[in-house]
Amino acid sequence: MEFKDYYGVLGVEPSAGDAEIKTAYRRLARKFHPDVSKEAGAEDKFKAVNEAYEALRDPEKRKAYDQVRAGGYRPGDQVRPPPGGFHRGPGGQPDFDEIFAGGGAGGGFSDFFESVFGRGRGGPGAGPRGAQPGGDTRAKLAVPLESVYGGGSVRISVNGRTLEVRVPKGIKPGQSIRLARQGNGGGDLLLEIEYAAHPHFEVDGRNVIHVLAVAPWEAALGATISVPTLGGPVELKIPADSEAGRKLRLRGRGLPGGAQGADGDQIVELEILAPRAHDDAQRAAYATMRDAFGDDWRRA
Known part of the structure; x- marks a missing residue:
């Protein structure tokens, strides 16, 4: 069988901490999710990313993998495990x-x-x-x-x-x-x-957390965006003047509490991303934004 370089799949170093591994997983899972990605081979890449994260997110499993990796294997090397694994x-x-x-x-x-x-x-x-x-x-x-x-x-x-x-x-x-x-x-x-x-949710008790990418103008002007939940997509209103890291709550959209407590909520954390400019018109739009905000926008 072929050795799997799980750190390489996620694009992180073997010394990466849990937070860095989680961030890399989120980014790649969104990129290659079959429901949204148009890239060739996206489904296979999505499966590879999930497998890598499943191996590295748990300290016990990560330790077991690191012990195998210490044998000096490289991506593509054939591995012959001992009988039974x-x-x-x-x-x-x-x-x-x-x-x-x-x-x-x-x-x-x-x-x-x-x-x-x-x-x-x-x-x-x-x-x-x-x-x-x-x-x-x-x-x-x-x-x-x-x-x-x-x-x-x-x-x-x-x-x-x-x-x-x-x-x-x-x-x-x-x-x-x-x-x-x-x-x-x-x-x-x-x-x-x-x-x-x-690929879309993390769990915090009965709550689930979803990181939502929004464009700068959506954060500044406000918008209504379709957001995935475990019960299906819902429309979420993004308030104007929202900043990165702002958390919005969808009540009752978390995990069921059952007889032991109330249902959890879904927490939507905003992540502001600037889309890449693909043509002259889009680059001109960014230039207009630059001129409008000036060089002191960070200080402001």
Whole structure:
């Protein structure tokens, strides 16, 4: 299988901090999202970006990847992992296993990703860790935020079997779903929930955060812009004289609170971007702005 340079995919150095990795992911996910990108191969690039972020956003997984990378591999090198994958724990089981629900941002990862991290599927003996004869088998289930928002079912693969898992609306990270008699040795399969990375949203408790790019004139003059939410796009009014970093609230558009609390909100954080001038008319428009604001606009 081919070695994956996850730092290179995101365009960051191996010494990059969590914030820099997150910023790079946001930028590239927006750029290559299949719904908006017209670039050739955008869908494959989008998947590669998601895989890289999934590998580097979690300290435990990043450490495991860095241990493999320390072998001196370069992009395109062929890698031959030891039997059962790179990182095995006591008894030959993976140090940690993660099952990704199909169809979300976490789906469709490469063989290299599976070999490094495990995904709770494969041939005999490749199931999730923690199994004892007749006891529970434990694994993590990374679910798309859309499934958390609306509930429903997700499809997973475990040891070559396809299972439908019902995801309760508003389920929280750390909670578990039990599948009776679906674990190794005839025991139950206990799935600990975590949220899959999403190209548009981050989670803060029950709130979701979306960074919205606006043009300078939209921020200065105000505008009404279609904004994605987990329940579908909505029209958001941008107040005039908005500055970069301003936060606007869409009430009730976050994750459901269920019986334990109120529904969360969606927080829209404004990011002001200047579009590139593609012709003389657009360059002239920027020149007019320059002349109107003068050289002291930063001080103002």
